[in-house]
Amino acid sequence: MRGALFNEIVAMAVRTIRTQxxxxxLTILGIVIGITAIVGMTALIRGFDExxxxxxxxxxxxxxxxxxxxxxxxxxxxxxxELLRRPSLTPHDAQAIERQAASIAxxxxxxxxxxxxxxxxxxxxxxxxxxxxxxxxxxxxYPEVWHLDLDLGRFFTYGEGSHSRRVVVLGQTPYLALFPxxxxxxxxxxxxxxxxxxxxxxxxxxxxxxxxxxxxxIAVIPHTTYQKQFGIRVMRSRRGQFQSVxxxxxxxxxxxxxxxxxxxxxIMRNRHELRLDDPNDFELMTQxxxxxxxxxxxxxxxxxxxxxxxxxxxxxxxxxxxxxTISVKGRTREIGTRKALGARRQEILWQFLLEAVFLTTIxxxxxxxxxxxxxxxxxxxxxxxxxxxxWSFALGIGFSATVGIVFGLVPAMNASALDPIEAxxxx
Numbered sequence: 001m002r003g004a005l006f007n008e009i010v011a012m013a014v015r016t017i018r019t020q021x022x023x024x025x026l027t028i029l030g031i032v033i034g035i036t037a038i039v040g041m042t043a044l045i046r047g048f049d050e051x052x053x054x055x056x057x058x059x060x061x062x063x064x065x066x067x068x069x070x071x072x073x074x075x076x077x078x079x080x081x082e083l084l085r086r087p088s089l090t091p092h093d094a095q096a097i098e099r100q101a102a103s104i105a106x107x108x109x110x111x112x113x114x115x116x117x118x119x120x121x122x123x124x125x126x127x128x129x130x131x132x133x134x135x136x137x138x139x140x141x142y143p144e145v146w147h148l149d150l151d152l153g154r155f156f157t158y159g160e161g162s163h164s165r166r167v168v169v170l171g172q173t174p175y176l177a178l179f180p181x182x183x184x185x186x187x188x189x190x191x192x193x194x195x196x197x198x199x200x201x202x203x204x205x206x207x208x209x210x211x212x213x214x215x216x217x218i219a220v221i222p223h224t225t226y227q228k229q230f231g232i233r234v235m236r237s238r239r240g241q242f243q244s245v246x247x248x249x250x251x252x253x254x255x256x257x258x259x260x261x262x263x264x265x266x267i268m269r270n271r272h273e274l275r276l277d278d279p280n281d282f283e284l285m286t287q288x289x290x291x292x293x294x295x296x297x298x299x300x301x302x303x304x305x306x307x308x309x310x311x312x313x314x315x316x317x318x319x320x321x322x323x324x325t326i327s328v329k330g331r332t333r334e335i336g337t338r339k340a341l342g343a344r345r346q347e348i349l350w351q352f353l354l355e356a357v358f359l360t361t362i363x364x365x366x367x368x369x370x371x372x373x374x375x376x377x378x379x380x381x382x383x384x385x386x387x388x389x390x391w392s393f394a395l396g397i398g399f400s401a402t403v404g405i406v407f408g409l410v411p412a413m414n415a416s417a418l419d420p421i422e423a424x425x426x427x
Contacts, residue, residue, distance in 0.1 A: 026323055028363030030316025031403060035367025035396045036374065038309045039388075042395075043375030045305060047386035049298050055206050056290050058147055062257045064264060065285040066093070066247040070293075086281040087272055089245040091223060094139075096271055097247070101263045103255035108145040110246040111137035111223050112230065119230050123170075123219060124190040125178040133174055133217040135191065137226025143202075145248050151175075153185045153200030161222035168196040171218035175201045194229055196221065257286065313399060316363070317407035324356055324411035349416035356408020357401055364400025368393050 069083040091109050098107040112119040113136050120132040140158045143150065152175075156167045168189065175184060184198045205215045251260035261284055268282050338348065375386045 026319070028316075028320075028359050028366070030312065030319040031360045031363030031400050032316075032367045032370065034309055034312035034316050034403075035364045035400055036370040037312050038305070038399065039368050039371025039392055039396050040374040041305050041309070041371075042392045043371065043386045043388050044378060044384065045298070045301055046389070046392075047375075047379075047384070049294075050387055051385040052294060053291065056287055056294065058206055059287050059290075060145075060147065060250070061287050062251050062260075063145065063287065064249045064251070064257065064261055066097075066249065066264065066268065067283050067285060068245075070283050070285055089247060089282065091227070091245065093245075093268065093271060094247045097249055097264055097267055100267050101249070101260070103251050103260040103263045104249045105252040106141045106145065106250050107139070108141050108248040108250075109137075109139050109223050110142070110248070111226050113246065119226075121191055123168075123174050123178060125187060128178050130174045130177045131217070133171070133219060134214075135226070135230070136218060136220045137223035137230075138220050139223055142220060145250060148205060149203040151201045151203045152183075153198070155200055155220075156222055161224055164224040164228055165222060166194055166196045166225055167199045167221065169200040169202055169220045170198060171202050171220075172204050172216035173214075174217075174219055191219070191221075192229060261286075313403055316360075317403045320356055320360060320403065321407040321411060324352065324408055325414070327355075328352065328411050328415045345416040349412045352412035352415045353405065353408050356412065357404035360400045360404030360408075361397060364397045367400070368396045371396070 066089065068086050068089055091111075094107045094109045097104055113134060119135045121135050122132060123130045140156055140161050142148070143155050150169075151172075153169070155169055156165065160167055168191070170178075170184065178184065178189065179187070179198075184201060187198050188195050189198060190196075202216075202218075202220070205218070249260065249264055251257055264284065265280065269278075269280065272281055274281065339345075372388055375388060378384050379386045
């Protein structure tokens with residue numbers, strides 16, 4: 001098609017769109033909704049995905065987590081009843097790993113931070129009190145294993161932990177609630193019926209996916225002191241039980257993570273008296289396995305997004321086809337006149353096809369603006385992480401143009417196939 005003729009057809013299509021604003025608006029409505037869904041949901045899902053991956057990577061690539069069971073087992077189809085029948089982990093398992101594993105540099109124990117077994121209490125100081133916060137029992141190496149910084153003071157020592165001292169390190173939430181204008185170090189706070197001395201304040205902890213999910217609503221005490229006051233929290237059911245014990249092991253620099261995992265596995269199998277042919281009744285997790293588990297979840301989420309957006313675009317495409325068909329009917333005499341003046345069939349086809357593509361592309365641009373606006377609005381209102389990569393805009397434009405081509409082709413072909421004499425007689 002020659003350039004001048006193409007420009008003429010484009011100009012004609014644009015004039016038609018400008019003079020038929022209501023019809024054009026109805027035509028692009030479904031496309032706007034579909035592209036808005038694609039861009040808006042992609043921005044939110046991808047933003048959360050990137051932020052969550054960053055949070056997982058902060059744990060450290062070599063840290064090994066020993067658990068009774070994890071989400072990986074459940075996602076792989078394991079029977080929950082069997083998982084709950086597994087023996088619970090105990091602080092003695094951590095002591096055995098630290099004592100017997102030559103490849104392990106340090107072992108951290110966390111009590112009271114596992115879902116339904118979380119210990120939630122209030123702290124009191126001088127007439128002030130906090131909301132319900134998580135009370136965690138841990139070992140002296142908690143900040144190193146979990147890569148946390150201290151804003152004030154220090155963490156408790158190995159000796160304070162082994163002697164069950166009543167000392168506490170506050171998270172940001174209890175610190176700001178009890179000591180907004182006072183140095184908290186050395187102050188005595190009440191936890192239940194016991195008094196604890198504040199020795200440190202943790203910096204802000206990273207939230208899951210960058211969100212504020214109450215991750216700073218926390219206070220940490222030695223795990224030995226925790227056991228004396230609260231015991232080991234257990235979730236019991238007819239299926240079995242789950243104890244709130246998490247163990248994290250960090251390999252020595254001269255050993256690989258795989259060597260450390262083999263040694264930890266051997267120690268745990270010996271402690272649980274498993275035979276050679278018995279499967280492990282515990283799980284080892286690493287940063288890589290957590291990322292693989294999230295990959296499965298995020299892939300399913302993206303597939304659901306594609307399915308929902310495809311339905312919206314399909315509905316929009318059907319609307320384009322219906323309204324373009326009505327447009328052809330309403331402009332039959334115009335088509336007949338153009339053919340009588342020498343317009344070829346190909347020119348008529350291109351005119352109506354370009355109208356459909358222009359309409360859906362305009363809908364795509366509006367959808368991109370709306371979707372980006374929704375993503376940014378949610379981000380500024382809730383601090384939810386978002387990501388707006390350039391390819392999501394290109395994807396929106398590409399999808400909208402493709403819908404115009406696919407669903408505008410049949411009405412365009414019908415217009416180009418009209419007989420000029422019959423078209424001129426059409427009322």
